[in-house]
Amino acid sequence: MATGCNAAVAVPPHKRSDTETTSTIEISGWRLTSTSLPISNGAEIDACQAEVGINLPEMFFGNNSLVLEWFGPDSDVGIPPTRPDSEENKEDVDIKPESKPLWRYEFRAQEALKRVHRGPSEPGDGCVKVGYSEAWLKSRTGPAAESPMPEMVEVKPYDWTYTPLYPGHTSVPNDLDNDGFVPADPENPQHAIPISELQRPDPILFYAEIPLYEDELHDNGLSILTIRIRVMPGSLFILFRFTLRVDDVLFRNFDTRVYHSFVRNPPLVVRDTRGWETPYKHSDLCCQTLKIYRH
Secondary structure, eight states: OBOOSSSOBOOOOEEEEEOSSEEEEEETTEEEEEEOOOOOOHHHHHHHHHHHOSOOOSEEOTTOEEEEEEOOTTOOTTSOOOOOSSGGGGGGOOOOOOOOOSEEEEEEHHHHHTTSOBSSOOTTSOOOOEEOOHHHHHTOOSTTTTSOOOSEEOSSSBOTTOOOOOOOEEEESSOOGGGGOOOOOTTOGGGSOOHHHHTSOOOOSEEEEEEEEEEOGGGTEEEEEEEEEEEOSSEEEEEEEEEEEETTTEEEEEEEEEEEESSOSSOOEEEEEEEEEEEHHHHHHHHHHHHHHHO
């Protein structure tokens, strides 16, 4: 039992296993595995670049991942095996064959980059353009110098900010529409992520933070994709976050939150995906206001 400022929280049976590159917890029919390795090498980058069809971010962690595997409510995954009382009884231990997951959900950098926009930008696709100075525009010479020139021009034939409209993906089974998720019922409280529960000081049985990629956008800002997972006695929670800053242009977030309660019936996985962006000048106004009040 673990205690906090709330009532005592019962810690269910679970198993942990860790290596230099992976961390795994098995609990309540789930196996959750995080993998964290150094940035990909040249051969791995070339192979992935050929697969996804765009230049990769400066720091690309192609071997990193978070994998969720669900073995069902009647599975013994996460329950430590019963040990014999004596050496003579060791042969009596019932070793069961490895079961296969009923559902597997993954977060991987390669899959995220496959969801980055390719080709020339179109209205509403979210691509970001970089502004060039009027002096540069006026310096243009040649036959097209008198042609109208937009104030914003594209610098790459794909979304160079690496914004991925990717909430993770289901790999088992691999034939589900929308990864097996259905629209949530706003009137059903079990279809919402319980923020108050996540704010409780419950024990953390498992935590991992996994980088997938990062790019400084040729000194024009910063683009980062990361995963965080924490497992408490009663639930698991994942924050999969893309954060973008393009200097003097905008800020953008694309978040996917995944929640599952180990005690709710029926068992549900809640996935909440949303994004926002704001012009850079709005944040500058906020900073100036804070400076005024700080003094």
